Amino acid sequence: MKLLWAVTALLLSCWRADASTAPNIRTEPSEVTNQTSAVLSCNLTDATMFSKGSHWTFNGKIIDNSKKDDNMHHTTLKLEKITHTTSGKYECVFLTDPEVKQTIEVRTLPHVAAYKHSEHGNENDKVVLVCVSHGYPLPTDWLWFKQKDEEPQVSITNGTDKYEIKNTPNKTSLTINNLSIESDLGHYICSGSNDLGVATDKINLRVRSRLAALWPFLGIVAEVIILVTIIFIYEKRRKPDEVNDAMKKMLGFQQFPCKYQHNPHKYLCQLAAIVGDFQNLLGHFDIIRISW
């Protein structure tokens, strides 16, 4: 059974090879590798074939200004500047009946770019670092390295508790679990390679302590304490009805009537109202007053 499969595969690959070296089109060059510019050309070698015209395609899309409608058996395409965006599969098409075509691959180093060059995570949380690639061919291999300060790069292995790597040809992601401030900050390098070579990019990871994530909350608590203190001070010094006005005066917008619709101090008015309500509420708790 295995042998049968092998023979079938072999036959299929022969048939494919046959089809791709279309007997009646000669290309020059047969492929473009690692060049900055190139002229692609195709000749229809069968002089008896009639062609209504010709054009070129790039990754399956017709290149508009390459369309010709004469019975020329020769067509060229000039690539002034080859980069990862212009690498791919170029195809010359002769509008014979049936049409014939031939592919020329333009191959470059992959282009690798970090999705974000700077990432941060919280201690004990996880973080996902992502790099993407463009160009042709896309990377066949992805690797991740870590670099801390001036120490040499260390390669990262997949499938530990700490690290998980997921790859597709155009994207790689590194998940780092249970972040630690001391050991996980640093530079992470993603490296994608195809058969022309390697391209890399770098991501800087910062890890914040749990406490740092807590600061905004502590800030709110501090604000509430200050507010309550202010209320108590006024409670001690003035009668309840005066507090609202005093609050407004303190906030410096007493001259703006709070009812006015387009009052720029609308929110301060609302705040004063809330403070007033709160204060009135406290007024009902004599115990608190006594304790002051």
Ligand SMILES: *[C@@H]1O[C@H](CO)[C@@H](O)[C@H](O)[C@H]1NC(C)=O
């Ligand atoms: C195609 O034909 C032209 C002339 O018709 C010739 O100059 C050129 O060298 C040929 N190219 C190939 C790839 O055969």
Ligand SMILES: *[C@@H]1O[C@H](CO)[C@@H](O)[C@H](O)[C@H]1NC(C)=O
């Ligand atoms: C890494 O390991 C995880 C699970 O251990 C697996 O799903 C994933 O395919 C692996 N990635 C690579 C690039 O081998």
Ligand SMILES: *[C@@H]1O[C@H](CO)[C@@H](O)[C@H](O)[C@H]1NC(C)=O
């Ligand atoms: C990566 O490839 C997949 C399918 O091959 C495609 O859907 C996706 O848009 C590509 N992503 C990027 C960033 O090119």
Ligand SMILES: *[C@@H]1O[C@H](CO)[C@@H](O)[C@H](O)[C@H]1NC(C)=O
């Ligand atoms: C996370 O790392 C700390 C040490 O940095 C360790 O004590 C803890 O057990 C780890 N937690 C998990 C869930 O692995």
Ligand SMILES: *[C@@H]1O[C@H](CO)[C@@H](O)[C@H](O)[C@H]1NC(C)=O
């Ligand atoms: C492609 O060109 C780059 C520099 O332009 C070079 O470093 C690399 O080795 C070349 N690759 C091949 C396969 O020739």
